[in-house]
Amino acid sequence: MKKTYGIVLIGCGHIGESHIEDIYYRDGIRIVGVVDLVEEQAQAFARKYGALSYGTDYRPYLTREDVDIVIIATYAGSHFAILKDCLAAGKHVLCEKPMTAANFHDAHRFYELVKASGPKVLIAHVLRHNQTYHHAAKLIQEGAIGDIRLIRMAQNHHTLEPKRYQSLLHDCPPIVDCGVHYIDVIRWFTGLSITSIAGVGTAIHTKPPIYDHGILTMTLSNGASAYYEAGWSKSMASENLKEFIGTRGRIRITLKENRLFDREEGDLLEYYFAEEGVYHTINIPSKYKNMWAQLLTLIEMVETDREGSPTLDEAYEAFCIALLGDRAIRENRTISVPSSLADFSTVLS
Ligand SMILES: NC(=O)c1ccc[n+]([C@@H]2O[C@H](COP(=O)([O-])OP(=O)(O)OC[C@H]3O[C@@H](n4cnc5c(N)ncnc54)[C@H](O)[C@@H]3O)[C@@H](O)[C@H]2O)c1
DSSP, X not given: OOSOEEEEEEOOSHHHHHHHHHHTTXXXXXXXXXXXXXXXXXXXXXXXXXXXXXXXXXHHHHTOTTOOEEEEOSOHHHHHHHHHHHHHTTOEEEEESSSSSSOHHHHHHHHHHHHTOSSOEEEEOGGGGOHHHHHHHHHHHXXXXXXEEEEEEEEEEEOSOHHHHHHHHHHOOHHHXXXXXXXXXXXXXXXXXXXXXXXXXXXXXXXXXXXSEEEEEEEETTSOEEXXXXXEESXXXXXXXXXXXXXXXXXXXXXXXXXXXXXXXXXXEEEEETTTTEEEEEEEOOOSSOHHHHHHHHHHHHHHOOOOSSOHHHHHHHXXXXXXXXXXXXXXXXXXXXXXXXXXXXXXX
């Protein structure tokens, strides 16, 4: 790292805490300020993580020369307005996914603005910085399970904080909010495109048109199938399924907190090699949300002018496909996914 970076965190909630707790004590990092609309929340974070100041308005921080990087960890609907202010002030940005609320117009403006901006912007797809996911990606890309034929993924939350989820649901259904991660994972792991998307959504505790549970079904460019299920409900059990099935076997990721045994060994990658009928157990002591590695990726972008992971195009594409999934559910039809980024404007405008 070429210098000490002054950081401001905007949004002292659930994911804001995951960011700050992993970075506040690191060499080369100075937490200049923490901001939340709820002053007590910002104050509590400042005390706990030794921030030099706190406030309810981020704007005064943008004029300070000792601020280099802003972490945007507020709700999706506010990301674009805050991003615009940060870039106008010349600050680099680590912005939580999804890029914006479920609204293509804003997402497109976000994309165009970042493309044209001098300061660097990384969209926080934290799985891109997770060692277990990297290991699984490598095995699949090396052909360990042959040609991918089926991807099964579910990420349901038994919600014990209804207020937080109401705010998130106001901006995006769960298949968009969490779905952007897993649409990106499909593309990253397989190198295949998603060619069509359909789905169903249901309102368990919400009132339509807002739906708090959805299932996306997707066809990949080699003809394989994938599905992704996401729901936030006090009635549902939490569930985390990530399984990749190919012509020669399968790989399943089980996070360490979901392991029945040997949790201390870390995440479990279960790799079944069908041709020999052999199971391989790979333990990976990986951090689920590696916010430090993610921030270092942004710092590397700043220092070397490299692209981030995901690249802006990859994050934008994942978001656009999630929006198409939302539309497919609302209109009860299967939608073809454009093969070029430019064509999303035609389909989604
Ligand atoms: N990458 C991940 O794994 C992951 C996980 C959870 C949430 N998220 C994303 O993070 C974002 C926030 O979600 P959360 O679960 O942390 O919500 P949260 O309710 O826990 O926290 C959001 C905080 O932002 C504050 N806030 C809202 N608008 C603000 C503004 N304009 N200025 C300052 N503070 C403001 C709220 O008061 C609240 O404290 C969402 O975009 C969500 O999709 C990402």
